[in-house]
Amino acid sequence: IAPVSFDTPLAIPPEAESRVDASGTRVFELTAQEGSTELLPGTTTTTWGYNGSHLGPTLRAERGERVTAEVTNHLGEMTTVHWHGMHLPARMDGGPHQPISPGETWRPTWEVDQPAATLWYHPHPHGETERHVYLGLAGMFLIDDPEAAPALPSEYGVDDVPVIVQDKQFSQDGQFSRESVQEPGILGDTVLANGTFGAFHEVTTELVRLRVLNGSTARTYAFGFDDDREFQLVGSDGGLLAAPLPLTRIRLSPGERAEIVVALDPGEDTVLKSYPPELGDVASELAFGGEDTIEVLQLRAAEELQDSEPVPVELAEIEPLAEEEATVTREFTLASRLINGRSMDVDRVDEVVEVGSTEIWEVSTDDPLMHNFHVHDVQFQVLDIDGEAPPPELRGLKDTVYLEPGRRYRLIMRFEDYADPSAAYMYHCHLLRHEDEGLMGQFVVVEPGQ
Ligand code: C2O
Secondary structure: OOOOOOOEEOOOOOEOOEEEOOOOOEEEEEEEEEEEEEEEOOEEEEEEEEOOOOEOOEEEEEOOOEEEEEEEEOOOOOEOOEEEOOOOOHHHOOOOOOOEOOOOEEOOEEEOOOOOEEEEEEOOOOOOHHHHHHOOOOEEEEEEOOOOOOOOOOOEOOOEEEEEEEEEOEOOOOOEOOOOEEOOEEOOOEEEEOOEOOEEEEEEEOEEEEEEEEOOOOOOEEEEEOOOOOEEEEEEOOEEEEEEEEEOOEEEOOOOEEEEEEEOOOOOEEEEEEOOOOOOOOOHHHOOOOOOOEEEEEEEEEEEEEOOOOOOOOOOOOOOOOHHHEEEEEEEEEEOOEEOOEOOOOOOOOEEEEOOOEEEEEEEEOOOOOEEEEEOOOOEEEEEEOOEOOOHHHOOOEOEEEEOOOOOEEEEEEOOOOOOOOOOEEEEOOOHHHHHOOOEEEEEEEOOOO
16 A cells, blocks of 8 residues: 655545526436546556546535436446436436447436435446446536535535545556456545545535445445544435434445534544455455555644534434335345346346335355445435344445345335336446446336336
8 A cells, every 4th residue: 555645735626517497307418538647656558537537526515406417428428327316217326228429418417305414426347347337437416405414514625525545556567557457446546535636625614524435346345533532423325314323434335325413623634544344254365455555645733723613422313224114125145246147238127116116135145255335316324234133333224235244235216206127227346346247236126006
């Protein structure tokens, strides 16, 4: 793991510009393009980005708003854009069935209809997702809910800071190398935050909120601070937790998000690091990257800090989905790049879900390998793990969950709307090499009897 000196200010992805059209729809424009970026001092790397050479702007919309994304592909090959964590019709979801050819523009439109959350967007072309994301295509999509906005630090880029964490391997000539592929996928020795290596962020307020996204293709992190200070976990993938949860470490597998609030004293520094994560029963010879300690971001407090409101004791109302409401239980077993013995086939629908139903998905892995599980369309709740209540950090809304090998995760979810038998959603391992190699399946939501 590359040594870090914290001499570069953390890049903050710009907030995307948007216009509101005559029908009241908020319209964003995104262009996927190639460029070159100075990620390491004195080195230019060929990278991909949206509206720039690397990563993408932060999209932002309010609950209840209708949004349109006009996505233009200026790359030399087909791509797609998936809105990870978003509840929306399958045709707008940006999976492998919504390809954008070079030179074309795709215009998905939907109503934002879910709690305030830190979501993200990234390509999803079947078999190529790892490469497209690794080259730099990713950005955040923040949902705000003015009707349910507890007093949390919220000045974007100041005390409400996106932190997209990605590991990269650079070749001798400064290009992204995809050669360091081991079992879970690409493991890089250089970890970037928003594309910045050795980043610091100048803190000017007593509290700072970090919206941490594991945007890596394979690596699982356990984030914490170098002095083991406590932070408050305030949000998980799909929204705020019911109440803040004091922690010193939070594990995030690829695709997962955590919103944390940390307090600093005037003039002090602390470093956000990743410590060797608890991976469960992963075979030690296959737990590549699991031993690494990584410095990600230094927080430097100014000599005088502005007051912050204390973190409220109640953050959100999360209505627990009751096990009794579930009418269907499905089992998913991940083993050797297969789910239930099958490899992803874009022409096959694996599961048919009736609209309006609440379902339990029992997910486990037979491999002694690292896997996680991501479901499109819905935010789920973790009902139990091996029959026991999930740890408190998994009691909020989730769309991706790390699977410790051999354990049985029961996820409960409700499929409220958007019945369309002709368009599929995905579920898959979000370790992108695994996903590309077939650890993925498709479901449709239909009207009863369809
Ligand atoms: Cu973030 Cu189907 O993925």
